Amino acid sequence: MPGLLRHTVAALAVFCVLSLPARAAAPCEGALGTSRVMEVPAAGLQLGTKHFPQTLDLTDGEVVLTFDDGPHPGTTPAVLKALAKECVRATFFLIGRNASAHPDLARRLVAEGHTVAYHSQTHPMTLADLPFDKAVADIEKGFVSVDKAAYGSASAHPRTPFFRFPGFGSSPELLKYLGDRGIDTFGADLWASDWNPMTPDQQLKLLMERLDHQRRGIILLHDTREQTARMVPAFLAELKAKGYRVVHVVPAGVTTAAKP
Template structure:
């Protein structure tokens, strides 16, 4: 045995590769009895990207059974940590569409979401319901303030364009002028293919049953949750287990 392949050196190399490829390492460390993240889709926003069949004609190129888990409106102390723990337990990466003022209020929690390997997109600064009903300049200013707040919290600076150019409208309330402004800046617009409808109060088991019924109908897709909702945080471990048992696969997205 040479010094090049001693156990300690192998352990060090292993640790290095784990830190360099968190998604792959997480799946390997998790083992076959966990859901894992089956693939990471690189999404180009160079064209006019608008995806999610609840709002738009197209969606992401997902295969049958593939599910993109998305969580809106955080970071939110209490529930976001629970959701991160459930995702980590199953080695699943997800996409969080954060509200700017939440990221400003809880920057350490925002950074933790990123540090755990999830993708962080944008969801306006103050969550107007809806942006389409505001004067356009006000709506644009709120969107822009949201980009700045989230990037400031995550990376310590905002360059004038969001590092991850993924945006979701509060309440899916878009307008054509706002869409065109985002497209001109190569910022992709994300709707959803199915909703958890977790804005409605229900018991965690009712929430679980509702989402699984919808997933079976759509055979996967972009799924909208809220990491602000206790019922969602409570049901997530059982939901991820149900996904695995029924053959659904978790995918995540990153900018191309």
């Protein structure tokens, strides 16, 4: 009987071990990750030292990743895959007509936790060169197109009070218009110059040289550029290796004014 009991206890022990749920590794364990979330008030702010006197309150080593001109089916999914692998969240400034053409990608951005913002309807170069009423119409149509694509509906209030001018082509009148609406204008603190053809390795070297010099800031990239899509995995790995930290910006309560 003692021998039988001993075998029974051993069998139960094996059963219990096999029955315990396997401890799944944390999906972001060892990844670069998103170090913190920064709430930005809908207050008509003008951010980014490339064009404005002030920027986000980032500490040494903190970066905000932003992507312009998407979504684009040939490149945006690769960027999203790289960001998801490293558990990094970014802000995407979408062109309205691109969002309308690819609503599945606009919805994917929302589903994966990224911030969806606005980059006009047609990306004129530049809005400041258009008559004021036509520029405003293009901005407003972009708000509606992006919101319908990403969320299924739009109202007089854009879902996210973040806008970036195509080519940074703003004017005092347009900045005031957005400011009166409580919409923040995002510039940038540094960029990869990825509108210029270069290899992903060349682009990475250029961007890291600029970042290592500046040590913080809003970074501008384009998820529509193949060279950028190919560079992003190595860029995220470099950020992690050098101890940089990614900050995700979100609206602090969407309370923008209705358009006049």
